[in-house]
Amino acid sequence: MLIVAALGGNALLRRGEPMTAENQRSNVKRAASVLAALIGEGHSVVITHGNGPQVGLLALQAAADPEREAFPLDVLGAESAGMIGYVIEQELGNLLKDRLFATLLTQVKVDPRDPAFAHPTKPIGPVYDEATARRLAANRGWKIAPDGDKWRRVVPSPRPLEILEASVISFLVERGVIVICTGGGGVPVIARDDGSLCGVEAVIDKDLASSLLARQLKADMLLMLTDVDAVYLDYGTPAARALRRVVAAEISAREFPVGSMGPKVSAAIGFVEATGKPAAIGKLDDALAIVKGERGTTITTGP
Numbered sequence: 001m002l003i004v005a006a007l008g009g010n011a012l013l014r015r016g017e018p019m020t021a022e023n024q025r026s027n028v029k030r031a032a033s034v035l036a037a038l039i040g041e042g043h044s045v046v047i048t049h050g051n052g053p054q055v056g057l058l059a060l061q062a063a064a065d066p067e068r069e070a071f072p073l074d075v076l077g078a079e080s081a082g083m084i085g086y087v088i089e090q091e092l093g094n095l096l097k098d099r100l101f102a103t104l105l106t107q108v109k110v111d112p113r114d115p116a117f118a119h120p121t122k123p124i125g126p127v128y129d130e131a132t133a134r135r136l137a138a139n140r141g142w143k144i145a146p147d148g149d150k151w152r153r154v155v156p157s158p159r160p161l162e163i164l165e166a167s168v169i170s171f172l173v174e175r176g177v178i179v180i181c182t183g184g185g186g187v188p189v190i191a192r193d194d195g196s197l198c199g200v201e202a203v204i205d206k207d208l209a210s211s212l213l214a215r216q217l218k219a220d221m222l223l224m225l226t227d228v229d230a231v232y233l234d235y236g237t238p239a240a241r242a243l244r245r246v247v248a249a250e251i252s253a254r255e256f257p258v259g260s261m262g263p264k265v266s267a268a269i270g271f272v273e274a275t276g277k278p279a280a281i282g283k284l285d286d287a288l289a290i291v292k293g294e295r296g297t298t299i300t301t302g303p
Contacts, residue, residue, distance in 0.1 A: 001220040003038065006210035007031055007049040008226035012084065019057045019126065025087060032091035034287045039096060039178065041288065046173060046217065047088060048210040051080040051184030055203060056125020056153060073155060074187050074199030078105055081183025088180050100177045107164040107197065108186030108204050114158035122157035122203045123147050156202040158188060160209045166216040185209040211267035215274050222271040222279040223291065224264050229283040231261060231297040243297045248272040251299065268299040276301050
């Protein structure tokens with residue numbers, strides 16, 4: 001079975017954990033062991049990953065030197081994708097020494113007229129208490145939004161239209177290569193009037209990009225791995241209840257927070273409705289059980 005496995009940024013760097021190379025390496029090792037087990041079961045896996053904490057840190061580092069012009073978010077996204085992809089590839093290679101790997105920077109086409117550019121929603125960087133977040137927003141011109149009981153910077157997140165390297169990824173997968181790609185949702189680009197490409201100041205949602213990639217690759221399953229064990233209705237309230245198996249037509253992304261579970265549910269529905277194949281959401285450590293339908297939330301076309 002061909003699975004597009006999307007690793008959430010918070011699965012690679014746990015919520016509230018200091019953003020150090022050592023912590024990231026430790027979490028990637030954990031993720032690599034889970035992915036290696038999936039591959040060991042005979043599945044073909046294409047790995048995508050988030051970069052919200054990492055790209056936010058790079059943006060902070062760039063802003064720390066006022067004498068230098070900061071790199072735009074598309075360039076920082078490419079930088080973080082290379083950084084994270086390198087560590088994933090190395091740690092997986094340490095476990096699966098007889099397999100071939102490729103980490104691929106991935107351009108993703110977006111619409112320059114996408115309304116998301118006027119309404120930033122995608123959280124990046126570390127979490128702050130509200131007072132600190134508001135002070136930084138005032139000083140740096142940021143847009144901010146709540147993230148659980150904390151606050152984070154938010155940036156535009158246009159909808160992905162096309163994974164430009166999908167044919168290359170498919171070529172590699174057909175030859176048994178384990179591909180790590182679409183890091184951080186891919187590098188957002190637009191087409192100029194003459195057909196040439198250029199990057200834009202945005203961050204694409206990794207789950208929506210992974211859903212699009214899974215469709216373009218004709219994958220058998222979209223698997224979104226995060227730090228929450230399932231999709232919950234009324235999450236964070238006494239009435240919270242986990243969804244275990246749900247029909248795509250009976251659920252709406254509007255029922256869930258825009259900055260967290262909403263895009264995952266939207267990505268799952270988009271894949272299921274386009275392909276008739278299942279999508280699943282759950283905790284990284286439960287990946288094998290999620291694929292078997294024993295854990296997490298599975299979204300399908302029917303009962």
